[in-house]
Amino acid sequence: MKFAAALLALLALFLTSCTSVYTDRNPRTDFTTLKRFYVERRLADNHQIDRAIVAELQAMGLEASSGPMTMMPQEVDAVITYHDEWAWDFTDYLIQLHIQIRSAHRDRPLAFGTYRQPRPLPKPPDHVIRVILSRILKHS
Numbered sequence: 001m002k003f004a005a006a007l008l009a010l011l012a013l014f015l016t017s018c019t020s021v022y023t024d025r026n027p028r029t030d031f032t033t034l035k036r037f038y039v040e041r042r043l044a045d046n047h048q049i050d051r052a053i054v055a056e057l058q059a060m061g062l063e064a065s066s067g068p069m070t071m072m073p074q075e076v077d078a079v080i081t082y083h084d085e086w087a088w089d090f091t092d093y094l095i096q097l098h099i100q101i102r103s104a105h106r107d108r109p110l111a112f113g114t115y116r117q118p119r120p121l122p123k124p125p126d127h128v129i130r131v132i133l134s135r136i137l138k139h140s
């Protein structure tokens with residue numbers, strides 16, 4: 001009986017490991033003026049995170065596209081870069097995503113967000129992206 005209780009407690013602890021979200025915005029930036037975003041596509045991105053970021057920005061009513069930096073349109077207000085970390089346990093799952101927003105032409109950091117979920121039952125990438133972007137652009 002004690003073994004079953006200990007096993008159940010261990011399983012509960014394992015499945016409810018901490019998820020953390022941290023975002024920070026430049027307080028001098030008026031995010032309502034940012035309407036057009038360009039997401040820099042990472043060459044090593046096998047999970048199409050750039051497309052998921054673009055889709056979320058478009059769902060928020062903003063203009064967005066992605067690709068290599070050499071293809072960035074001139075009329076972009078901000079550039080988004082990201083770094084994703086994945087783990088494999090019978091399937092790939094996202095354990096951390098870091099998103100940074102910079103001014104397009106002065107390359108000045110405007111905001112960033114990090115979502116970390118070191119657990120075996122993670123949220124899907126589109127949920128993680130939605131959480132980060134909604135916190136960063138919450139006043140837009």
